Amino acid sequence: MKTSAAVARLWSVAILTATPVVAAVDFNKEIVPILQQRCVECHGPDKQKGKLRLDTRADFFKGGKDGEIVKAGAAADSEVYKRVILPKDNDDRMPPKGDSLTAPQIELIKNWVNEGAKWPEGVVVPAPAAAPAAPATAAAAPVDDGWKPSGKVKPPVPAPELPKDFKAPAGEAAAIEALAKTGIDVRPVALNVPWHEVNLRLLGTNVTDATIAPLKDIPSLIEVRLGTTKISDKAMGVLKNLPHLEVLGLELTGVTDAGVGELKSLQNLTYLNLYGTKVTDAALDALAGMKHLHNLYLWQTKVTTNGVDRLQAALPGLNINTGWELIPVTTNAPAAKSEKKDEAKK
Numbered sequence: 001m002k003t004s005a006a007v008a009r010l011w012s013v014a015i016l017t018a019t020p021v022v023a024a025v026d027f028n029k030e031i032v033p034i035l036q037q038r039c040v041e042c043h044g045p046d047k048q049k050g051k052l053r054l055d056t057r058a059d060f061f062k063g064g065k066d067g068e069i070v071k072a073g074a075a076a077d078s079e080v081y082k083r084v085i086l087p088k089d090n091d092d093r094m095p096p097k098g099d100s101l102t103a104p105q106i107e108l109i110k111n112w113v114n115e116g117a118k119w120p121e122g123v124v125v126p127a128p129a130a131a132p133a134a135p136a137t138a139a140a141a142p143v144d145d146g147w148k149p150s151g152k153v154k155p156p157v158p159a160p161e162l163p164k165d166f167k168a169p170a171g172e173a174a175a176i177e178a179l180a181k182t183g184i185d186v187r188p189v190a191l192n193v194p195w196h197e198v199n200l201r202l203l204g205t206n207v208t209d210a211t212i213a214p215l216k217d218i219p220s221l222i223e224v225r226l227g228t229t230k231i232s233d234k235a236m237g238v239l240k241n242l243p244h245l246e247v248l249g250l251e252l253t254g255v256t257d258a259g260v261g262e263l264k265s266l267q268n269l270t271y272l273n274l275y276g277t278k279v280t281d282a283a284l285d286a287l288a289g290m291k292h293l294h295n296l297y298l299w300q301t302k303v304t305t306n307g308v309d310r311l312q313a314a315l316p317g318l319n320i321n322t323g324w325e326l327i328p329v330t331t332n333a334p335a336a337k338s339e340k341k342d343e344a345k346k
């Protein structure tokens with residue numbers, strides 16, 4: 001139950017460098033009661049709805065019938081967070097009965113996951129009836145403290161609207177075909193929609209600015225993944241003219257502030273990955289007008305907390321992942337390993 005001195009040190013490093021400058025979430029005091037009062041009734045020793053148990057570390061990190069429910073450092077990609085923020089009338093909302101978690105509870109879960117989802121070894125969430133402080137009846141007769149948006153909770157980012165009457169220009173099909181001949185697969189994102197995606201990550205270093213030049217003739221692209229390729233800022237000259245682009249992966253490429261500055265026209269962008277590039281705060285300032293941007297990845301870049309805070313103020317609904325919160329990953333061993341240790345404690 002004790003947090004080791006080493007972990008405590010890492011925590012303080014994380015607190016000093018993490019963006020939201022609030023005290024790190026205290027798992028025992030702040031997360032355990034939520035799980036205990038609102039989750040373990042259906043995800044504990046008695047019932048395992050969705051094949052999911054949330055009372056031990058091993059079970060929590062193992063996940064449920066659909067696999068892992070938490071991605072340490074990325075609440076927005078974690079089922080355990082995504083489900084509790086759903087509106088009350090959504091069938092997938094957790095808990096499915098009673099009121100939604102309160103805004104502060106949701107915020108705690110989000111911050112805990114973003115801080116690396118640290119679950120100290122040996123901690124087991126007690127059965128709901130044994131709740132010391134909280135009324136044992138919380139789940140059965142929930143107080144009306146339902147989810148209300150507060151200043152602290154990020155407003156949802158509106159989804160961009162794609163034109164319903166979009167018609168691919170003449171030449172697009174030919175461009176797609178020409179790329180196919182060079183081994184580049186531009187695929188429809190779904191059946192019966194005009195929209196396309198292309199993923200060049202796997203071709204990696206074979207892909208240069210010249211390789212992607214033909215994308216300029218494919219305005220139906222909404223998703224372009226160029227991570228790990230050899231593209232440079234020059235490629236942004238092509239990408240900036242794809243007006244419907246929603247997802248753009250530029251991680252581990254040569255893109256710089258100048259390139260990102262060119263992307264201002266991409267007003268539909270919801271996901272941008274700049275991990276492992278040389279971008280600085282100047283790039284973040286260029287993104288401040290992208291009102292649909294929902295996920296931004298900045299791990300191993302040159303951005304500072306100042307730049308990140310500025311962008312967060314401009315786009316409160318944006319999830320910014322700097323990876324800084326991931327520093328204490330040591331406490332977050334994969335489920336397989338922790339399972340053994342948990343077993344030993346039982």
Ligand code: HEC
Nearest residue numbers: 038039042049050052064065066067069079080094095097
């Ligand atoms: C009243 C019972 C009940 C409570 C309380 C409850 N759940 Fe669930 N949960 C379910 C059921 C039923 C499913 C499976 C159906 C589904 O996938 O939507 C499920 C599924 C899930 C899943 C998906 C698992 C998977 O792999 O598909 C997650 C994550 C989850 N719950 C999290 C939570 C959290 C977090 C809480 C507490 C805040 C909670 N649940 C409280 C009944 C409950």
